[in-house]
Amino acid sequence: MHSSKKSVINAILILLILAGVAAAYFYYQKFTAKSGKDDLNYKQTFKPEDFRPLPLSPQSIKNGRTLTVPILMYHHVGDLPKNCDSTRADLTVPTTNFEAEVKWLKDNGYTSISLENIYLTGQGKFGLPKKPVVFTFDDGYKDVFINAVPILKKYGFTGSFGIITKNPGTTQGTNVYASWNDIKNAQNLGNEIVSHTQNHFDGKDPKFSAGYIFKNLFGSVTDLNSRLGITTNILIYPYGHYTVTYLEQAKKAGFVMGITVHEGKLLDLDNLMEIPRVRVHGAETLDEFEKTITE
Numbered sequence: 001m002h003s004s005k006k007s008v009i010n011a012i013l014i015l016l017i018l019a020g021v022a023a024a025y026f027y028y029q030k031f032t033a034k035s036g037k038d039d040l041n042y043k044q045t046f047k048p049e050d051f052r053p054l055p056l057s058p059q060s061i062k063n064g065r066t067l068t069v070p071i072l073m074y075h076h077v078g079d080l081p082k083n084c085d086s087t088r089a090d091l092t093v094p095t096t097n098f099e100a101e102v103k104w105l106k107d108n109g110y111t112s113i114s115l116e117n118i119y120l121t122g123q124g125k126f127g128l129p130k131k132p133v134v135f136t137f138d139d140g141y142k143d144v145f146i147n148a149v150p151i152l153k154k155y156g157f158t159g160s161f162g163i164i165t166k167n168p169g170t171t172q173g174t175n176v177y178a179s180w181n182d183i184k185n186a187q188n189l190g191n192e193i194v195s196h197t198q199n200h201f202d203g204k205d206p207k208f209s210a211g212y213i214f215k216n217l218f219g220s221v222t223d224l225n226s227r228l229g230i231t232t233n234i235l236i237y238p239y240g241h242y243t244v245t246y247l248e249q250a251k252k253a254g255f256v257m258g259i260t261v262h263e264g265k266l267l268d269l270d271n272l273m274e275i276p277r278v279r280v281h282g283a284e285t286l287d288e289f290e291k292t293i294t295e
C-alpha cells in the first residue's frame with residue numbers, strides 16, 4: 001500500500017519534470033524565433049528545387065515585358081577555410097577565378113548595372129546598355145569586400161551586396177562578416193547595398209509568423225537606413241526561400257523587387273518579386289562561366 005503510493009508520487013513527479021522540460025523547450029524556441037537569435041549560425045541549405053527555372057508569363061512575353069540580364073550570384077570570393085564542407089567550397093570562388101570572370105566580361109563588352117536599374121527599366125526610366133550584367137553577393141562576407149570589391153573597381157564595374165543587417169562585424173563559425181565600415185566604403189565606390197533580412201531566417205519555415213516576417217524585413221530597411229543612410233526597396237531572399245505570405249509581408253514592408261535563386265537570365269518586368277539569377281560555382285572553369293552567360 002505504502003510503496004504503491006510512493007510509486008504513484010514518483011510517476012507524477014517524473015511527468016511534472018517532463019512537462020517542465022517541454023515547456024522550457026517551447027519557450028526557448030519561441031524566444032529565439034522572436035528575438036531572431038536562431039539563425040545567426042545558419043547553414044546554407046539550398047535544395048535542387050530552389051534553383052528550378054521559373055516559367056515566364058505569356059502575357060509578359062506578348063507585351064514585350066521581358067529582358068535578358070545575367071544577374072550573377074556570388075557568396076564568398078577568396079580562399080577556402082581549412083576542413084570546409086562541399087557546400088562552402090561551392091559557394092567560394094577563388095580570387096583569381098573571380099578576376100578572370102570579371103576580365104572576360106570587360107573584354108567582351110559587358111557593362112555592370114544595379115538591381116535598381118532593372119526596376120527602373122521596368123518603369124521606363126532607365127536605358128539598358130547593350131550587354132548588361134549584375135554582380136550580386138549574398139550575406140556580406142568580409143572576403144568579398146577585401147577581394148572582390150577592388151577587382152570590380154579595377155575593371156570599372158560595381159556590384160550589389162545583400163547584407164544581413166544584424167551580422168556586420170561578427171564571426172559565425174567559418175563565416176567572417178564585413179564591418180559596417182567595409183560596407184560603407186564599398187557604397188562610397190558606387191556599389192549597391194540591398195537587404196538580405198536582419199538574420200537570414202528561412203522564409204519557408206512555418207515557425208515564422210506573418211508578423212515576424214514583416215518586423216524582420218522592415219527592420220532590415222531601418223537598419224540599412226540608420227547605418228548607411230539609404231532606403232532600399234530591394235530584397236535578396238535568404239536560401240531563395242519565400243511563400244505567398246512572405247511576399248505579401250515583403251511588399252507591405254516596402255519592397256518592390258525580390259531576388260531569388262531560381263536559375264535563369266530572362267527577367268519578367270511584371271514579376272519583379274521573383275527575379276532569377278545565374279549561380280557562379282566555386283569550381284567553375286572560365287569556359288563554363290562563359291557558357292552560362294552566352295548560351
Ligand SMILES: [Zn+2]
Pocket residue numbers: 138139196200237238239
Ligand atoms: Zn544568404
